[in-house]
Amino acid sequence: MSAHRRVRIGSVVASVFRAVLLIGISYVILVPLMLRISSSITPVQELYDQSVKWIPRRPTLDHFKLAWTHMKYLTALKNTTLLTLTVSLLQVATCSMVGYGLARFRFPGNGLIFALTVLTLVVPPQLIVTPTYLNFRFFNFLGLMKDNPLNLVGTYWPFILMALTANGFRCGLYIFVMRQFFRGMPRELEEAAYIDGAGLFTTFTKVMLPGAVPGLIVVFLFSFVWQWNDYQFVTMLLPGKTFLPQALEGLQAQVGQYMADTDSLAVSSGFVDNHFYSLVNSAGMLLVVVPLLVLYAFTQRYFVESVERTGLIG
Amino acid sequence: MRGKGRFRWTFETRQRLGGFLFTLPFVVGFVFFFLVPFGQSVIFSFNELVLTKTTYELRPKGFSNYGYALFVHPEFVQKLTEVMGDLLVEMPLVLAFSFFAATLLNQKFKGRALARVIFFLPVIYSAGIVQKLEMRDYATVMLANAREASSILGSEALRTLFETARLPSAMITYVNAIIDSLPAVIRASGVQILIFLAGLQSIPSEIYEAADVEGATSWEKFWMITFPMVSPLILTNLIYTIIDSFTVMDNPVIEIIQETMWRGSGYGASMAMAMIYFGAVAVVLIIAFALVSRRVFYRT
Numbered sequence: 001m002s003a004h005r006r007v008r009i010g011s012v013v014a015s016v017f018r019a020v021l022l023i024g025i026s027y028v029i030l031v032p033l034m035l036r037i038s039s040s041i042t043p044v045q046e047l048y049d050q051s052v053k054w055i056p057r058r059p060t061l062d063h064f065k066l067a068w069t070h071m072k073y074l075t076a077l078k079n080t081t082l083l084t085l086t087v088s089l090l091q092v093a094t095c096s097m098v099g100y101g102l103a104r105f106r107f108p109g110n111g112l113i114f115a116l117t118v119l120t121l122v123v124p125p126q127l128i129v130t131p132t133y134l135n136f137r138f139f140n141f142l143g144l145m146k147d148n149p150l151n152l153v154g155t156y157w158p159f160i161l162m163a164l165t166a167n168g169f170r171c172g173l174y175i176f177v178m179r180q181f182f183r184g185m186p187r188e189l190e191e192a193a194y195i196d197g198a199g200l201f202t203t204f205t206k207v208m209l210p211g212a213v214p215g216l217i218v219v220f221l222f223s224f225v226w227q228w229n230d231y232q233f234v235t236m237l238l239p240g241k242t243f244l245p246q247a248l249e250g251l252q253a254q255v256g257q258y259m260a261d262t263d264s265l266a267v268s269s270g271f272v273d274n275h276f277y278s279l280v281n282s283a284g285m286l287l288v289v290v291p292l293l294v295l296y297a298f299t300q301r302y303f304v305e306s307v308e309r310t311g312l313i314g
Numbered sequence: 315m316r317g318k319g320r321f322r323w324t325f326e327t328r329q330r331l332g333g334f335l336f337t338l339p340f341v342v343g344f345v346f347f348f349l350v351p352f353g354q355s356v357i358f359s360f361n362e363l364v365l366t367k368t369t370y371e372l373r374p375k376g377f378s379n380y381g382y383a384l385f386v387h388p389e390f391v392q393k394l395t396e397v398m399g400d401l402l403v404e405m406p407l408v409l410a411f412s413f414f415a416a417t418l419l420n421q422k423f424k425g426r427a428l429a430r431v432i433f434f435l436p437v438i439y440s441a442g443i444v445q446k447l448e449m450r451d452y453a454t455v456m457l458a459n460a461r462e463a464s465s466i467l468g469s470e471a472l473r474t475l476f477e478t479a480r481l482p483s484a485m486i487t488y489v490n491a492i493i494d495s496l497p498a499v500i501r502a503s504g505v506q507i508l509i510f511l512a513g514l515q516s517i518p519s520e521i522y523e524a525a526d527v528e529g530a531t532s533w534e535k536f537w538m539i540t541f542p543m544v545s546p547l548i549l550t551n552l553i554y555t556i557i558d559s560f561t562v563m564d565n566p567v568i569e570i571i572q573e574t575m576w577r578g579s580g581y582g583a584s585m586a587m588a589m590i591y592f593g594a595v596a597v598v599l600i601i602a603f604a605l606v607s608r609r610v611f612y613r614t
Contacts, residue, residue: 175340
């Protein structure tokens with residue numbers, strides 16, 4: 001009886017301890033997001049008011065309005081969504097193919113190619129971003145264009161080409177995830193398909209891919225998030241176009257210009273200062289992140305519940 | 315037997331052909347979109363790059379770009395060593411924390427799904443540009459101070475405790491560094507938690523049942539089963555953590571490289587810096603790999 005009781009007390013203590021830890025860690029994770037929301041609706045006057053805690057006395061949407069207008073939000077959202085969707089869908093397709101090839105086929109060079117995928121991850125993007133720019137600015141595939149290299153800068157082609165060849169931003173990681181995923185799937189299905197006379201590609205698309213859906217969704221979400229936030233390649237290869245990261249980066253300058261034109265008194269009196277800009281930036285950051293959070297809300301079921309089936313081990 | 319003269323591949327042929335076909339896109343892309351730019355960067359690091367109207371010109375500079383990066387630039391070497399030092403503090407913490415968090419999230423309790431959603435949230439909202447802007451966000455820091463959100467972990471109290479306990483000062487410094495970087499560590503662990511969690515979930519429950527029959531304690535089960543079974547993922551996560559911390563936007567070395575890139579004739583110099591940096595990352599990776607991979611247990 002008493003031993004039984006000791007076990008029960010022990011498990012109660014353990015679950016209280018666990019709850020405290022989980023709440024503490026969740027708090028640390030959620031604080032920046034809550035602060036961001038809080039600061040985006042705080043009027044700048046209340047920033048210096050010590051009595052204002054999380055919720056401002058007179059919440060304002062002015063920062064959102066400024067960010068919305070000066071980021072050209074709808075245009076930027078449309079452009080970014082189109083580019084990101086294209087790139088991440090292509091990356092899911094090609095990275096799962098390459099991952100499958102590495103996971104299920106023994107051929108000379110398998111180990112080498114796998115090492116190369118890791119290598120593409122290790123090299124800082126800054127190291128190759130400019131040659132990549134020059135490559136696409138004077139695009140001359142195998143010297144086919146002779147003396148008239150194509151200018152692909154300003155088009156989506158650089159992104160499409162890199163995604164089609166599983167060489168886009170962080171593709172090495174997606175290949176790795178898909179490789180581990182396919183390695184964990186049973187071989188019997190595949191063998192059965194071959195015996196039935198299915199070809200390599202049919203087996204891949206009809207038999208292997210349907211079983212790999214959770215892995216594909218994880219890769220899609222990663223790819224979507226990182227492409228959405230990508231600043232370096234988009235700025236370099238699509239200059240002058242309106243995309244969310246660039247719009248956010250330029251927001252402060254835009255709003256500054258606007259304030260100087262319309263309300264010079266506020267600027268010269270110091271009413272519009274760095275603090276004011278960071279409040280507007282907070283609103284801008286939320287505008288950039290909210291679509292991702294929505295996507296996450298829809299996909300998290302796959303993301304957090306079917307990790308067990310990603311079979312990442314190996 | 316399939317008739318009508320239909321060709322059937324042997325196992326070996328199919329293996330080779332499939333392997334080549336499926337990995338072909340990557341190999342093509344690797345050569346044209348990685349190897350070529352990488353090679354060009356190597357060349358650029360020994361030259362000065364001058365853009366002309368139609369194309370660009372290179373003026374050879376020998377090793378002077380490297381000399382500039384290592385001996386002339388006021389901050390490069392200093393920041394490089396700082397980044398390395400920070401990594402040494404942060405890497406074990408990220409690994410330990412993500413392993414611990416994955417163990418927690420792997421247990422059964424009410425609200426587990428919600429906890430998992432929250433733990434991966436940082437992967438979603440602090441990437442790329444948002445992360446970069448957070449650094450010059452004065453107002454939110456101010457708000458955080460006003461709302462006492464920055465002393466969540468009671469780091470001040472702990473610090474005082476350690477100081478009054480007269481611990482060796484080097485240890486106090488290290489512990490302080492840990493306390494200060496905890497929120498960053500927690501936020502940098504999202505992907506690693508996911509990877510560990512997947513590993514924990516793929517351990518067959520029969521092994522634990524067998525251990526229970528033998529009368530193993532939880533402690534023994536952890537060290538004899540759980541730890542060896544997920545050890546390959548420690549290597550995976552170690553490499554991911556190193557790569558992640560070396561390539562994030564707020565990394566000071568990356569910032570120096572960016573700054574140098576478009577200042578005057580600094581392009582070659584910035585490429586030399588990037589090369590040195592890449593070399594350093596590679597060395598760290600190789601050492602980490604060599605140290606850990608021998609201790610990893612692989613299931614056959």
